[in-house]
Amino acid sequence: MFRFHVAPDGSDSWPGSLDRPFASLERAQAAARAVGGDAVVQLRGGTHLLTRPLELTEADSGVVFQAHGYGTAEQEEPTVSGGRPIGGWEERDGVWTAEVGGLDTRQLYVDGERVPRASISGLPGSPSTNETGYVTQALGWRNPEDVEFVYREVYPWTEARCGVAGVAEDGESAVVTMAQPGFRWAYELYNATWDGNTSRGPGLPTRIENDASFLTSPGAFVLDRSRGVLLYRPRPGEDPVRTRVVTPVLETLVRVAGARDVAFKGLVFAEATWTRPSRAEGFLHYHGSGYYEGGGVETAHLGEGASVTYPVASAVIPACVRVEDAAGVLVEGCRFTRLGASGLGISGGDGVVVRGCDFDSLSASAITVSGGRGTVVEDNWVHHVAVEYSGSPAITVSGVSGCRVVNNEINDVPHCGIVVGPGEGAHILRNLTVDTMQVLADGGGIYLSGTQGDSWDNGAVVRGNVIKDTRTPYNFALYTDYGASWVTVEGNVVMRGDNTAVLTVAPPLRNVIYRGNAWDADPVGHDSPPDGVTYEGNVTYKDEREMNAATAAIQSEAGLRRTRGR
Incomplete structure (x- = not known):
């Protein structure tokens, strides 16, 4: 394994050693390619200013970019910045x-x-x-x-x-x-x-x-x-x-396209922008991370004379760090902050893992996952995101097979905590959301919509999550919506929301089970569940102390598994 070093006060004419480091990530990338990708690039502490996005391709497979001293008490804090x-x-x-x-x-x-x-x-x-x-x-x-x-x-x-x-x-x-x-x-x-x-x-x-x-x-x-x-x-x-x-000047800091087994560890990604909303087209937000760019609309009839128009097709807010059609990529122990769009975007690919990262001060979502299979999002702390585009979920997953969103903690966000769109086999397990829905309405701490599989074997599972303090006056803290199907919702704890859940939506739920959940108010429609919903073994507690005692084991397992400093 070859090791190369990069420091803000280095020189690209030096050999990239610890005492004579490179100055730029591009020079370190070239050195790693020259040895066939079997390399670790160690970033020293300080600000590494990019003048253009760092583009990683198949030729960069196997390269690890990590903070100097990563995983030790001497770990340094390198910031990869697109700012000026x-x-x-x-x-x-x-x-x-x-x-x-x-x-x-x-x-x-x-x-x-x-x-x-x-x-x-x-x-x-x-x-x-x-x-x-x-x-x-x-x-x-x-x-x-x-x-x-x-x-x-x-x-x-x-x-x-x-x-x-x-x-x-x-x-x-x-x-x-x-x-x-x-x-x-x-x-x-x-x-x-x-x-x-x-x-x-x-x-x-x-x-x-x-x-x-x-x-x-x-x-x-x-x-x-x-x-x-x-x-x-x-x-x-x-x-x-x-x-x-x-x-911020750059719109993209890093783009990984088609590479395998690339890793980022202990880095800070900061200071990138997204100027598209400043154009004459504006930013016509519809839902989640989607916005309208023309092309026509259709009408959704929501029952009882209610309807809205919605886009035939939507564009998606981009991410400042992008992983596209890549396999085995690991993003671990990083921080995404001071970014003018979404933080990390994963599209397509196989087996991408995002673990132990912090996301804060972002204009849009923390993590967006679209397409691909086997993505794992675990043990991440997301807070104070979507500060410019308030409808952006903290974490959003759509069109993915076998995605796992596990033991994440989300707090202080303007709309949804975790959103799962149509896909197959999503597992949303032991997450903690607190103070979601602080600005916009009609969402929840966890929100699912659309078809989640075609049987119980490959449907979605929402289990062991704790959802507290869902804030706006119109929300459902644990929300299966808009024709959600093949979903098992069990063993979750919901408290201090305007509404805990809803069983009657349009289009109706199909093949949805609510089992063994604990909440402090009955879900809307619990007394007469529709044909597509099984509602059994759920408990409503009127006393919060009693509820906390009865659900202590679930609450102790939800949220971050790592130690973090606040």
């Missing part, structure tokens, strides 16, 4: 400004902490809307073409974003023209009937972001693309010379 430090600040009227040229980004990190874009709560006065935009009172915005409207809960589970094309002001009124085709697509997509009321289009924005006139509170920024200027209002104690400000 910002300097040369000028300070005026309490705002820092820096020339950034053609930089396009949606995130900013100050001393390692994400700071939001400056925003206001909505349009003033009594605005009206039409298919091209809005009429409202005078606004006085400084760079309206950079402004973005956010629409929370167009549907209870959606949060959309549309850009502004321009603002024409005439005295005390203003006409806001929205960017196309995004706003037109919003009128195509969002059409609903609820409780006898019909809505069309996105409605009024719930939040408006990214204009210099919004920059009134400390710890917020604005990117003025028209002038190529970044503006930041500092927090108390920050200094334009000493404070480290980083903006």
Whole structure:
């Protein structure tokens, strides 16, 4: 086994030894390829800035990229970053400004902490809307073409974003023209009937972001693309010379395509962005990690006169680290943080394992798995993710055969904890979710939809999970939905949710068993289960102390199996 070393203060003209390390991951990759892939690349502590994504292919099979000292008390912390430090600040009227040229980004990190874009709560006065935009009172915005409207809960589970094309002001009124085709697509997509009321289009924005006139509170920024200027209002104690400000530049940090037996251990992946929502198409979110890019819609009838339109086809929010059609890839003990899309995306392939990783401060999901077989997601801690695209689940699995999601812990997320779409043989075991559904509605700590197999032998199993504090006023903490079939839900503990579960959904559940679960409220429909549902041996506890005592063994086995520092 060959060993090569990389350090931020190394040199690519050196041999890659411990005392004379390489400077770049690309140089270490070339060295590993030269010895046939039988190599470990040791990353020293510090920030390893990428100027382009690290692309691993079949030629890189067998290579391990790991932190120096991995698994020992001397383990170092290398950060693989797609960011750009910002300097040369000028300070005026309490705002820092820096020339950034053609930089396009949606995130900013100050001393390692994400700071939001400056925003206001909505349009003033009594605005009206039409298919091209809005009429409202005078606004006085400084760079309206950079402004973005956010629409929370167009549907209870959606949060959309549309850009502004321009603002024409005439005295005390203003006409806001929205960017196309995004706003037109919003009128195509969002059409609903609820409780006898019909809505069309996105409605009024719930939040408006990214204009210099919004920059009134400390710890917020604005990117003025028209002038190529970044503006930041500092927090108390920050200094334009000493404070480290980083903006992400790359959209992909690492892509593994078609390789075998590649491993990443003990690395931090940080500072990547995703600029697609800033385009004229906007971000027309529908469900989970999916968004609309035109192509038509269909109507789902949800019973009792309720209906929504939904996309014929959806695009998926990308991940900043991608594993595509690869086999035997291991991602272990890594941290994914300060990323402007999803953290880790796995598509296709066989036997990919994600173990013992931390995910935080991500714009979208932590882990997305689509297609492939035998993926294992275990012992990961996911928290404070989906901070920009609130409908993104913490962990989402779809189209996979034999996926196992085991002993993960998820807390403080705006929508679902774990989502399982159609597939075969998913096992969702001993996970702990706490404080899910904090922003959007109609989801749960664990949510399954669609066909999960074609028999009990290859159906989904949801067992030994603990789901606590599912927050919004419309949710089902443990949620089988939208025609879920061949699912066994047993031995789970559900407490402190608005609703524990629901047995009557549209399309109806088929071949679903709820057995031996413990909760603090009866599921909706428990007293008259539909034909497709078996409901047996479940216990409802009215006293939390009694419930905790009766379920202590299940609760002790759920969540992380490793020791972690909070």
